[in-house]
Amino acid sequence: xxxxxxxxxxPSSPGRASWRKxxxxxxxxxxxxxxxxxxxxxSYSRHVLIMAFIYAVVASNWDLSLGYGGVFNFGHLxxxxxxxxxxxLLTKFAGIDPWFAMALSxxxxxxxxxxxxxxxxxxxxxxIILVTFGFAQLVxxxxxxxxxxxxxxxxxxRIQTLYIGEHNMIRDGKFAYxxxxxAMLFLSTVFLRALVRSxxxxxIIALRDNEEYAVSRGVSIVRQRIVTLAASAFFxxxxxxxxxxxxxxxxxxxxxxxxxxxxLSMVLLGGTSTIYGAILAxxxxxxxxxxxxDLGAWRPIxxxxxxxxxxxxxxxxxxxxxxxxxxGVFRRDNKVA
Amino acid sequence: MDATAQILFGGLFxxxxxxxxxxxxxxxxxxxxxxxxxxxxxxMLGAYIAWTLSEIGLPFALVLPLVIVVMAAVGWALQASVVxxxxxxxxxxxxxxxxxxxxxxxxxxxxxxxxxxxxxxxxPLIAGNTTILGVGVSLHQIAIIVIAPVVxxxxxFFLNRTRLGLALRAVAQNEDAxxxxxxxxxxxxxxxxxxxxxxxxxxxxxMGGYRFMSPVMGADPLLKALIVVVFGxxxxxxxxxxxxxxxxxxxxxxxxxxxxxxxxxxxxxxxxVTLMIRPEGIFxxxxxxxx
Numbered sequence: 001x002x003x004x005x006x007x008x009x010x011p012s013s014p015g016r017a018s019w020r021k022x023x024x025x026x027x028x029x030x031x032x033x034x035x036x037x038x039x040x041x042x043s044y045s046r047h048v049l050i051m052a053f054i055y056a057v058v059a060s061n062w063d064l065s066l067g068y069g070g071v072f073n074f075g076h077l078x079x080x081x082x083x084x085x086x087x088x089l090l091t092k093f094a095g096i097d098p099w100f101a102m103a104l105s106x107x108x109x110x111x112x113x114x115x116x117x118x119x120x121x122x123x124x125x126x127x128i129i130l131v132t133f134g135f136a137q138l139v140x141x142x143x144x145x146x147x148x149x150x151x152x153x154x155x156x157x158r159i160q161t162l163y164i165g166e167h168n169m170i171r172d173g174k175f176a177y178x179x180x181x182x183a184m185l186f187l188s189t190v191f192l193r194a195l196v197r198s199x200x201x202x203x204i205i206a207l208r209d210n211e212e213y214a215v216s217r218g219v220s221i222v223r224q225r226i227v228t229l230a231a232s233a234f235f236x237x238x239x240x241x242x243x244x245x246x247x248x249x250x251x252x253x254x255x256x257x258x259x260x261x262x263x264l265s266m267v268l269l270g271g272t273s274t275i276y277g278a279i280l281a282x283x284x285x286x287x288x289x290x291x292x293x294d295l296g297a298w299r300p301i302x303x304x305x306x307x308x309x310x311x312x313x314x315x316x317x318x319x320x321x322x323x324x325x326x327x328g329v330f331r332r333d334n335k336v337a
Numbered sequence: 338m339d340a341t342a343q344i345l346f347g348g349l350f351x352x353x354x355x356x357x358x359x360x361x362x363x364x365x366x367x368x369x370x371x372x373x374x375x376x377x378x379x380x381m382l383g384a385y386i387a388w389t390l391s392e393i394g395l396p397f398a399l400v401l402p403l404v405i406v407v408m409a410a411v412g413w414a415l416q417a418s419v420v421x422x423x424x425x426x427x428x429x430x431x432x433x434x435x436x437x438x439x440x441x442x443x444x445x446x447x448x449x450x451x452x453x454x455x456x457x458x459x460x461p462l463i464a465g466n467t468t469i470l471g472v473g474v475s476l477h478q479i480a481i482i483v484i485a486p487v488v489x490x491x492x493x494f495f496l497n498r499t500r501l502g503l504a505l506r507a508v509a510q511n512e513d514a515x516x517x518x519x520x521x522x523x524x525x526x527x528x529x530x531x532x533x534x535x536x537x538x539x540x541x542x543x544m545g546g547y548r549f550m551s552p553v554m555g556a557d558p559l560l561k562a563l564i565v566v567v568f569g570x571x572x573x574x575x576x577x578x579x580x581x582x583x584x585x586x587x588x589x590x591x592x593x594x595x596x597x598x599x600x601x602x603x604x605x606x607x608x609x610v611t612l613m614i615r616p617e618g619i620f621x622x623x624x625x626x627x628x
Contacts, residue, residue: 308418315426
């Protein structure tokens with residue numbers, strides 16, 4: 001048994017903002033976002049922002065397992081898909097209250113993440129990619145084959161929406177949905193940042209950086225991997241449920257390669273192991289994709305070129321780009337490796 | 338007798354296609370240590386180029402070698418643009434996954450833009466049908482069953498009996514030492530990609546001869562090739578070949594007895610169980626070598 005270490009005894013790592021500064025910055029950023037619906041009044045632009053928030057939740061949670069944990073979980077989108085279908089099935093066939101179903105979807109995604117962690121405990125690198133990829137396909141096949149409930153390739157339609165009292169969610173220009181999505185992103189971000197800054201987070205990072213040493217110092221690889229995957233799954237599942245309630249339909253497309261590629265590029269474009277980078281990249285890519293909406297087949301082509309370009313020039317992603325230009329402008333020494 | 342023959346033909350045919358695809362993936366993994374997600378679109382692109390060449394009236398005997406040369410060049414170019422600049426980075430496996438995924442999306446959408454969405458079909462290698470053991474099969478399928486092992490044997494001969502092939506295996510086994518003895522490692526990386534793309538293109542031509550072509554036709558074979566290499570182990574080229582036929586038969590048996598719908602789910606369940614018991618694959622050894 002180790003006695004809890006007083007906070008003052010933990011050396012502050014150089015280049016890392018104190019939690020007060022960080023909390024203040026997050027609050028300011030979300031306050032600005034919360035004011036957006038008063039500037040952006042048409043429902044289509046609000047829809048784009050809501051989608052950006054959903055993607056930001058999924059991408060930033062993926063950053064926890066991929067960036068911090070170093071676990072190449074390619075089944076992350078399956079967790080999102082599980083959230084989508086769990087919400088749809090729970091509200092439609094079990095008659096569960098939409099809000100409760102949303103929380104339950106997060107729990108179900110978490111359980112699924114724990115199940116998929118078991119086979120990958122002994123695996124490394126590319127094998128983890130393949131098993132988790134296989135897991136995603138397995139989930140998709142099961143959903144496809146149970147077409148009596150899930151609608152198979154047709155998907156589910158007319159899923160119950162979320163509600164707030166008697167408020168009409170559909171005719172308010174997506175005003176209420178905007179705030180629900182923003183609240184979800186806020187909770188998820190606070191949760192993720194608190195986790196990675198905690199001692200558990202330090203253990204996760206230690207395992208990624210030097211597995212043998214971390215294990216020899218008493219970090220349990222089994223427990224830490226399960227914690228990483230499970231923690232990254234909850235809000236991903238909730239985001240899936242929100243997506244289902246918001247779009248009012250569920251389709252098998254959420255398991256497709258194209259969505260996985262887009263979200264993965266958000267994580268990598270933003271720069272891994274930052275959480276904020278993934279969120280920022282989600283905003284940039286979603287809005288960018290909407291701006292090119294009438295380009296047809298050229299849109300994915302340009303997106304792909306952009307991804308390749310950034311990966312070749314800025315291996316640390318947008319976060320690294322911002323860091324280096326910040327240092328360039330303010331002539332700070334780059335102490336942080 | 339009918340069922341046995343059907344399973345036998347189905348297994349041999351699917352196994353041949355999977356082997357052609359999986360070997361290319363394994364070749365790149367063993368030599369460079371990265372996973373190439375453009376493998377599926379390479380297959381598709383090969384089929385589309387073959388379609389265009391045969392549309393302008395070239396005889397098929399000329400189309401085949403031409404496509405192989407063109408696709409080898411495409412593979413080389415791909416390697417030079419999205420893989421080679423990243424070599425030496427600490428997170429290369431992950432970054433190459435994303436750059437090859439992006440390149441795959443690029444090629445897929447460019448194909449859609451150039452050739453349009455209408456599905457196309459290639460002429461079969463040999464026209465006509467026949468009946469063997471009471472099962473009707475097309476001569477095209479029989480040709481594939483015969484040609485694939487020949488191609489794979491040629492690849493085995495190349496890797497084991499020629500200087501260039503041995504050099505490729507040397508790079509796979511020890512990159513630094515290969516550099517020290519004067520092998521051009523960069524060129525060998527390009528070669529691995531070129532061979533891999535050519536093999537994929539050949540598989541694409543085979544497939545385009547009996548199924549409609551579309552820009553997404555490579556997605557499913559890529560997935561199957563992934564399963565095959567995991568199943569057979571990533572450490573060799575012969576492992577995936579055996580695994581490909583094994584999975585071909587497994588699929589044929591499953592779809593005969595359990596139906597087509599459950600086959601992929603069963604396949605993935607088998608895959609996950611295999612990895613839990615033997616993470617290095619059933620034919621794999623723990624080291625990363627070739628052949």
